[in-house]
Each structure stands twice: as C-alpha cells, then as structure tokens.
Amino acid sequence: MHATWVIFRRELASYFTTPLAYVFIVIFLVMAGALAFFVGNFFDRGQADLLPFFNFHPWLYLVLIPALTMRLWAEERKSGTIELFLTLPVSIGAAVVGKFLAAWAFTAIALALTFPFWITVNILGSPDNGVILASYIGSLLMAGAFLAIGAALSALTKNQVIAFVITAAACFVLTVSGSSIVLGFLTPWAPTGLINLVASFSFLTHFNAIMRGVIEAPDAVFFVSVIALFLYVNAAIVELKKTN
Amino acid sequence: MTEMIEVRDLTRRFGSILAVDHISFSVTRGEVLGFLGPNGAGKSTTMKMITGFLAPTDGTAVVCGADIVADSIGAKRRIGYLPEGAPAYPDMSPRSFLRFIAEIRGFAGDEARRRIDLAVARTALVSVMEQPIETLSKGFKRRVGLAQALLHDPDVLILDEPTDGLDPNQKHEVRTLIKALAPEKVIVISTHLLEEVEAVCTRAIIIAAGRLLADATPVELAARSRLHNAVRVNLADGHDEAETALRRLPGVVAVERVVDLEGGALLVLPRGGRPIVGEVTDLVRTAGWAVRGLSVERGRLDEVFRTITA
Incomplete structure (x- = not known):
C-alpha cells in the first residue's frame, strides 16, 4: 500500500517535470473541443447536452492513451x-x-480540465447534469481500461514506438468489436456464441450505454474487469521477463 | 551468523546460452569481494540474480537469511545495489530521486532527511542536488547511484562497476569510501580493473563463460603468476654476459630481455615461484656488475587473469 502510494506520487510528478503533461493536456483539450464543435455540431444541434463532446472520447483515447502508456x-x-x-x-x-x-x-486531471464545456452547456440551457456526470464517470472508466491495456503492452517491449502501435491497434479492435468492421469479418464462419462474446467486448457499446445517463452494473463492471484483468496481465508480463 | 551472502549453485540460462553455470560461494562480514572476468563472463548476470532482478534458472542465494527466490522482498531490503551504468530517472533531481528511494524504503520525515544528508555527504553530491540527473556528468551520476545504494545503510552492498567512467580522483574517492564501509558490511564489486582489485578487495573471484575459475585473495592470485618472485635486473651494460651467468643459477628457470621506459633490463624467472633474490644479488656482487636497478616482482594479476580466462 505504502509502496504503491510512493510510486504513484513519483510517476504522477514525472508527467509534470517534462513537457509531456502540458502537451498532452493542451492537445487533448483542443481536440476534444474541435471534434465537439466542428464534427459534432455542438451548437447547431440546439440541444443542451454534451453528447457531441463525449461521443468522440473513445476515438480521442485511441490516439492519446497509447502515447501516455507507451513509456510506462x-x-x-x-x-x-x-x-x-x-x-x-x-x-x-x-x-x-x-x-x-x-x-x-x-487522465482524470485532463478530463476534469474539460469543465468549461459543462459550464457552457449550463449557461446555454439546462442540461441533465446527472447524465453528464454519468458520462464523465463512464469516460474515465473507459480511459482506465485503455490505460491498463496500454500499460500491460508497454511491459512487453523496450521500444516505445512498438508499444504505441500495438496498444493503438489493440484498443481499436476492442473499441469497434461491436461494429460491422469486426463482426463482418467473423459472421461468415464463427458460431453465434463467439460473435456475441466478441460483440460484448465492444468499448463503444458499453460506453454508449453509460452515455445515455445510467451507469448500469454490467457496463461499469465490464470496464473495471478489463482494468483488473490487464493489471494482472501486466504483473505477469513483468514477472515473466525476470525469467526470460 | 557471519555468512551474509551464500550463493548455492546459481545458474542462469538465456535460451541455449548458459550465462551462469552452477556458481557457489559465500561472503562474510568485512569482506570486499571482487568479481573479475572478461566482458560477457556472467558477472552482471550473477549480480542481477542476487539482487532479484533476474530469476535464477536453478539454484539460489541467501542474503542475510533471506532466500532470494522464496523471500525476494526480504532480501532486497538488506541489499544496496548499484546496477551497471548507475541508472537513475533522468528528469528527477538527485534530491527528489533520493527522497523517492528513502520513501520507498520506508523512511519518512526527519529520518529520511537525515539518511539523505548522510548519503549525500558520503558521496559528495551537495553541489548538484537540484539539477536534473540527465544534465550531470558521468561521475556525478555514478555517485547518485552510490548514494541511492547507501541510503538505507544496508548490510550488503552490490556494486556493478562502481568506478567505471570516473576520473582518477573520483576513483580514489569511491575506493576510499568502499574501504571505509567495508568493516561492517559485505561488499561485492564487479570490475575489470585489476588495479581496483588490488586496491580494495580482500578476495577475488574470477569467472569466465559462466563458470567460477578462481576464488582467492588478490595476493594469492598474484602468486600464481610466473612472474611471482621474479627479479628484474637493470645493468649499466654487459647484459649479454649477465644473461648467460644468471641462467646458470640453480633457482633460475629462464632469463628474458625486457624493454621498458628505463631502457633494457633482464627479467630473471624463478623455478617454481621460489624466492631467488638472494642468489641473484650474490651473483651480482661477486661478478661486480654495475647495477642501475634491481627489484623483485610480486606477480601480476593481469597476467594471471589472462592465463585463467584465456
């Protein structure tokens, strides 16, 4: 417990002793804003919610989270x-x-710094803040799952570029595993059970469910389980590297 | 219990390569053990196993009663380790780095501060405490690594090439530090500087190709040299005549011409390493040669090293 805390503090401080933290946060905020406003039509929709903002989080994480975990x-x-x-x-x-x-x-700090969006919708209208809170929590849980995967894969190599690429690829597959990209590849030959299993791993499906405003147990449990599983895998890889 | 490190049949395989092949030895308090061997001999791999970075393929080691396989964390608590190249987090300052090490080893507040101050004083780091480690010279980086290893005042110090890359003054300081720490600790250093072994080690182990080939004091090792007890005679002139006369002495096995900075000299090699300086000086006196210099060789570690590891 104590050691975890000491390591946590050193690691967190290390983000801020290099330009990494600032570059990451600025890019994250700029991209989150640009996607919400220009691609998500934040204003033109005429609705006081943050859907166009949260909708892009999986795609944003897909690019930015591997950059965060590749070095771990x-x-x-x-x-x-x-x-x-x-x-x-x-x-x-x-x-x-x-x-x-x-x-x-x-990541939570970067996410928290998006609060101007929340303020903006509250000025422009009266959004359901419960839904927004649920979406924030969902986004953070999803980020955690991406991070756990990235951390585990980073332990496999000493090459950060490789860590980045395989993490981005793995996260992409998991994100879209409910969509036709992956399922279309499986449908011709795989049994229904397998297809349903793969589809149930879709980050998008679980995140979209949370974004509707209800954090249902299965969705939260899904992300927490992914985190736990990949932390275990991470430890196993580090342990294995001692013998190989 | 005086045996603070006991290595039993330690073995490590990397794929088909046997990097460390059933090495056993033990070290007691007060000993400074020098690990010698050519590059790739298995010195670092052995150290990495004792410190718990690599798991042994076979065998184990016990450090202050803690088995490195069964109680890895217990063993790590008793060890101060300077890995090869003295790695440290480059964007941290020595102060924050040492604070991190102190905290993770369970020291807080005044206790942590006192220990950091002591380690910093011992390694003369005061002037660079606030600079990022990546901007420090090789010598300072090495000292940061040493300070980190000394912080918890461990019973066992394992130092992988502690003076590599240091200038002669810094080398001298580190060796003085090692000697000062030696009486109450077990210190294992790896090096390929033989002068270092003679300067600080009470015992030397030579490994090559993963196998332990010699385990003795530096003096004993040097005595295995064919130069042990050889006599170097430097004459003003008449080397030819002297060479023939010296070769006839009963204790002499051979006489060699050597060329060094002072010019030519004769190296008189003894039969079976026995002292021959008496015979040689008697002959010199009776023959009445003009002697410019005469000295007895103790034997050279580098020569023994080459013979053993070749």
Missing part, C-alpha cells in the same frame, strides 16, 4: 532504470498498480 514500462527498460526499480523492496503488484493509478489520475 518500455522507457524504464530502455534506460535501464527498470533494474533499479525492480530491485527495490517492492512487490510487482504494487509497482504495476502505482504506475497505472498515476496514469489514470493524470
């Missing part, structure tokens, strides 16, 4: 600090969770 383990391996880090009296679980929570907290 790959950079330590490349620079050799992993040898220092893993010879400290810390369990691998504590290290994995500490790094993940720091990345998640950083």
